[in-house]
Amino acid sequence: MMSAIKEELAAFIAAHTSDDFVMTPITMREASLHTALGQELPKVAMARVVDTVLEGCDVYDVPIRIYIPDASRPLPVLIYYHGGGFAIDTVSVYDPVCRRIAQATQHIVISPEYRLAPENPYPAAYEDALAVAQRALPKLDELQLAHTDDLTLCGDSAGGCMAAQTSQALQHDASVPLTHQILVYPCLDMTHSFPSVKENCNTKTGFTPAKMRWYFNQCFRAGDDRRQASPLFGELSKDMPATLVLTTQFCPFRDEGRDYVRRLQELGVRAETYNYDNMVHSYLNFEKLCYDEICDTYRRMADFLQH
Structure with missing residues (x-):
């Protein structure tokens, strides 16, 4: 029932929703950055943070930020998409999230600045995600950053899609x-074939049907096969x-x-x-409201990675 939604979060989303707001890449990116700055708590200290670029990628040399909690x-290693x-957000917007994950899981976290739509529509983000996964560990070796041969792919929302798509592409690759x-x-x-799309696209959750259409219309062009782009319907094997x-x-x-x-x-x-019963999509970005x-x-992530 909608009454179970976390009241403070619902009120915050409602306050930042207006009928006259025009969704464009500029306004959506600005709104997200404003929210991120307003929700930010003191950043978790790292032993080292390294900014570099993955050269030699097939299409685009992806900038990455590397978080090392213990040198x-x-x-x-964990790659966080x-x-x-x-279409929106950046490594800098997710800097607090990646620091917290690195601390909680005791993993080196790599955060890629993959290409965004509509400037770079599908499959650009998928191409970058795969390139990062294939080149991340060799880059750490090149930088002489000590790591084990243990790689996790992680992400939220579209980043979760990218992680799943990349896992499928690499599932038979022993290298x-x-x-x-x-x-x-x-x-x-x-x-968008499941009931929760219709159930939870509304003003109360902050994810209206118009917002859903806007995001996916930035990424996909007419003629793109959206089912083929769906990790749920791609190859899954043992x-x-x-x-x-986490839902x-x-x-x-x-x-x-x-x-x-x-x-x-x-x-x-x-x-x-x-499943978090009282949460909405994107709660991970509302640190003050959903601490x-x-x-x-982060505790569940760490516990899962121990096995």
Whole structure:
């Protein structure tokens, strides 16, 4: 029931929704940056933060930021693809999130500045996501940053989609030591065929039908096969990495996340899911309003990666 939604978060979203707001890449990016700055708490200190570029990518040399929570020992590696509907947000917007994940999981976290739509529509983000996963560990070696051969792909929303798509592309590739993936309220079905899309696209959740259409129209062009672009309908096999999917009750993508876990479990893949009953899509970016839930999210990530 909608009455179960976290009241403070719903009120904040309602206050930042207006009928005269025009959605463009400029206004949506500005609004997201304004929210990020307003929600930011003191940043978690890292032993080292490195900004560099992955040269030699097939299409685009992807800038990355590397977060190292402990430089005294080799650590496993986690690539975090940020959310933003393929059209907004940046490494800097997600800097606090990546620091918290690095601290909680004791992983080196790599955050890529992948190309955004509409300037770079589908499949640009997918191409960049795969290139980063293939080149991340060699780049750490080049920089003489100690790591173990243990790679996790992680992301929220569109970033969760990118992580899932990349895991599928690498599931039979023994040259990449992919062990886990963590998807936070991921969009996995670009055809929007599950009931939670209709149920949770409204002003109360902050994810209106108009906003849904806007995001996906930035990414996809006429003629693109959205089903083919959907990780939920792509190849899944027993070779997929161990998977954790975190969903929220009031997220349009809740049902597809659950179905993705079900399909993996049927193949014998270790796949787990947890649903936050009172949360909406994008809660991870509301640190002041959802601090307890966000801390619990990072704890669940860390617990999952220990096995």
